[in-house]
Amino acid sequence: MTVDESVDQSRSRGRKRKVKRLIDEYGLSEVGPELENRWTGTDDRKASLRELAAWFNRQLLQYAMEEAGMDPIADDVETTYNALTDETVSSGTRTQIRRRLERAGVDLDRLEADFVSRQAIHTYLTKDRGIEHRVERGNSVERDVATIRRLAGRAETVAQDKLERLRDRDELSLGDVRVAVDLKIRCRDCGTQLTLADVLDAGGCDCS
Numbered sequence: 001m002t003v004d005e006s007v008d009q010s011r012s013r014g015r016k017r018k019v020k021r022l023i024d025e026y027g028l029s030e031v032g033p034e035l036e037n038r039w040t041g042t043d044d045r046k047a048s049l050r051e052l053a054a055w056f057n058r059q060l061l062q063y064a065m066e067e068a069g070m071d072p073i074a075d076d077v078e079t080t081y082n083a084l085t086d087e088t089v090s091s092g093t094r095t096q097i098r099r100r101l102e103r104a105g106v107d108l109d110r111l112e113a114d115f116v117s118r119q120a121i122h123t124y125l126t127k128d129r130g131i132e133h134r135v136e137r138g139n140s141v142e143r144d145v146a147t148i149r150r151l152a153g154r155a156e157t158v159a160q161d162k163l164e165r166l167r168d169r170d171e172l173s174l175g176d177v178r179v180a181v182d183l184k185i186r187c188r189d190c191g192t193q194l195t196l197a198d199v200l201d202a203g204g205c206d207c208s
Contacts, residue, residue: 019056019124022114026063031056035121036129048143049118057081057115064111068104079157084112086154093161148196152181 016024023031035056038047047055058081065072065080072080083089083097101108125131159179166172183196185205192205199205 017123017128018120019116020128022060022116026060028059028063031059032124032129035125036131039125040131049121052121053116053118054081054085056121057085060111060114064106065101065104068101068106070104070106075157079161082154082157085115145196148183152183156181 023029035052038052038055039049058077061081061084062072062077065077080097080101083094098108156179159181160177163172163174163177163179167174167177184193185196185199186193187205187207190206192207194205
């Protein structure tokens with residue numbers, strides 16, 4: 001082995017993995033323990049790797065917005081992140097959000113390059129924090145219900161945004177409205193109509 005090869009290998013071993021590097025660069029020391037708690041189920045929270053990646057990316061986004069002098073609230077960070085990453089968001093909305101960030105001085109090229117994948121989160125948790133690999137928790141029912149709730153939450157966010165824009169353009173006369181999506185399930189066999197929470201608590205409808 002040549003001297004140059006030895007140096008290259010040493011540098012490679014010393015190179016930080018992406019999530020660890022970003023935590024250090026962004027000064028997010030509290031994020032590591034929080035990722036671990038959310039993945040292992042501490043504090044009654046159990047999150048998938050995909051959910052953890054999205055949560056981590058939102059921490060990066062919030063940091064970047066605050067560094068640019070913006071004062072984002074949680075809903076603003078959520079809406080902005082969805083606009084940057086959700087393919088169902090209209091191009092007009094995405095362009096509007098991107099221009100707003102760029103005008104504030106956010107380096108979008110760097111930020112989006114820093115966004116991590118579920119695999120990067122898994123590597124960080126298992127390699128950098130030494131957590132043994134676990135099978136993703138939650139049975140199929142829990143996962144599917146979580147998906148339904150996320151979609152409902154997304155519908156609320158989109159509806160809220162559209163209504164506020166119509167109000168701001170004086171196309172609707174509205175006060176300080178808040179949108180709530182109420183999921184109702186109606187069984188055509190037994191006629192039972194329940195909320196999603198009721199269906200889960202009862203284990204189903206009145207059908208035998």
